[in-house]
Amino acid sequence: MALNHTPERAQAPRPGPLTVLGLESSCDDSAAAIVRLFEDGRAQVLAERVVGQNAAHAPFGGVVPEIAARAHAERMDALAAEVLAEAGLKAGDIDAIAATAGPGLIGGVMAALMTAKGLALGAGKPLVAVNHLEGHALSPRLTQRLEFPYLLLLVSGGHTQLLIVEGVGEMTRIGSTIDDAAGEAFDKTAKVMGLGFPGGPAVERLAAQAADPDRFAMPRMLARDRSCDFSFAGLKTAAKRAFDALDAPSQADRADLAAAVQGEIARHLAERARRAMALFAARFETLEAPRPLVVAGGVAANRSVREALEDAARKEGFALIAPPLRYCTDNAAMIALAGAERLRRGESDDLSAPARARWPLDPDAAERAPATGAGRKGPKA
Structure with missing residues (x-):
């Protein structure tokens, strides 16, 4: 660190x-x-x-x-x-x-x-x-009063990573996206369906209208990977293929697809967060429950994401903490x-x-394992 x-x-x-x-x-x-x-x-x-x-x-x-x-x-x-x-x-x-x-x-x-x-x-x-x-x-x-240490899920348009925060300037990355950020998956899905910009809120509004959120089968990213890393590139591609396969997409089609993509993003974030919570609990076993899971960044404003994280936190003996939406x-x-x-x-x-342009919170982790194939500098995060 x-x-x-x-x-x-x-x-x-x-x-x-x-x-x-x-x-x-x-x-x-x-x-x-x-x-x-x-x-x-x-x-x-x-x-x-x-x-x-x-x-x-x-x-x-x-x-x-x-x-x-x-x-x-x-x-x-x-x-x-x-x-x-x-x-x-x-x-x-x-x-x-x-x-x-x-x-x-x-x-x-x-x-x-x-x-x-x-x-x-x-x-x-x-x-x-x-x-x-x-x-x-x-x-x-x-x-609010929030004491160190805590587990952080930083999730936005440009960054998706899990970090242990032990103090100001003391942060250890334990998971990161290996390709695209969660916010990018929201934005690109919105662009494919012609929902306008910014894409995240547009997808969330449309998903609320879904009649069958399970209609479109989305891939389970990194299904065999047991780390705390994320991947959203395949989900973006699957959403585009599903939309392109529709002859004349209706509002109902768009709503069901938006709900499918949003649901998979929320599930993937919660799944990886649960693994990180297990690591955090083992490292700080003397820390009284409920331990803090902090979610921050623009995607933290998404209601489905928050609900999935709240459920995962409760099951792992953590309390979800998020700043006000603004x-x-x-x-x-x-x-x-x-x-x-x-x-x-x-x-x-x-x-x-x-x-x-790039400034990692944990330079040691960024040097050891850049989170994308973009050379030694890695992604923006």
């Missing part, structure tokens, strides 16, 4: 309440937030803004990096000013500026990071370069919180901190 982040500057731990401005622009949501972290671990969101880009990307059926980067660059300054005004603060009142520095679409990541650098330089405040995935990992701590998707409050947690430890970054 290795730290997911090496600070450029390490100082003495910071006592007392810490107020941090966070900026996020890793994909297609531009966001800013101000979070106050108290010494006892409580967090208070003082102000937050999220501006999406769905309308701009919908004609293309997915996120266009150039469009996303331009929109982020145009909005970040104003969003930072808006949350400061809402909180009744000035830049000089903030203890630090935190920004997503990766992983993500590099043009987008640069928008928040460069804005944060300018603000930090102008106000004479520390910069904290945050791993977007660590933001998701810590996001439940925005609204903190499942990309947001800046989780970035501000992660920045505050780092600052509490006396960590900050030099203004030369780079934007990163």
Whole structure:
């Protein structure tokens, strides 16, 4: 296990309440937030803004990096000013500026990071370069007390992995997708059926109308594999073949297929999570039940996925913990919180901190076993 982040500057731990401005622009949501972290671990969101880009990307059926980067660059300054005004603060009142520095679409990541650098330089405040995935990992701590260690299922459009979280910067990957993320399976299925963008919510809405959710047989991914890894590429292909085989797909056909795909994604996530729970319980056998299973990331907002995970957790003696829906998707409050947690430890970054397209939470695991065939760097996660 290795730290997911090496600070450029390490100082003495910071006592007392810490107020941090966070900026996020890793994909297609531009966001800013101000979070106050108290010494006892409580967090208070003082102000937050999220501006999406769905309308701009919908004609293309997915996120266009150039469009996303331009929109982020145009909005970040104003969003930072808006949350400061809402909180009744000035830049000089903030203890630090935190920004997503990766992983993500590099043009987008640069928008928040460069804005944060300018603000930090102008106000004479520390910069904290945050791993977007660590933001998701810590996001439940925005609204409830959650002690370390806990088991984390990070599941979104770009990432699907299981990690043991023992502290800030102390995360061990025990499972990851070997090809596509769960969110990609939702989005590509929606695109095949012409449901529009974003695909995940569209599939969920349609699946709720299904008359026969068992009508289409979907493959069981990694049926003979006993690890905690995931695979969704075959499911995407099966969904396309099933849809293409329909002569004139009706709304009922689409609903049944959406339910079949959603059900298999939920089943696969729950199955692998159960294996991870067994490993976690064996490693932390003195930890009282129910042990915590945290689910974070955009796919965590899907009701069927949550229900499957809740059932699996209950059977394994775990309690499912998820942030409120607004903190499942990309947001800046989780970035501000992660920045505050780092600052509490006396960590900050030099203004030369780079934007990163890839930034694994567990670099050792990523080096030993890249989760895709995309060379030694592996996937974004």
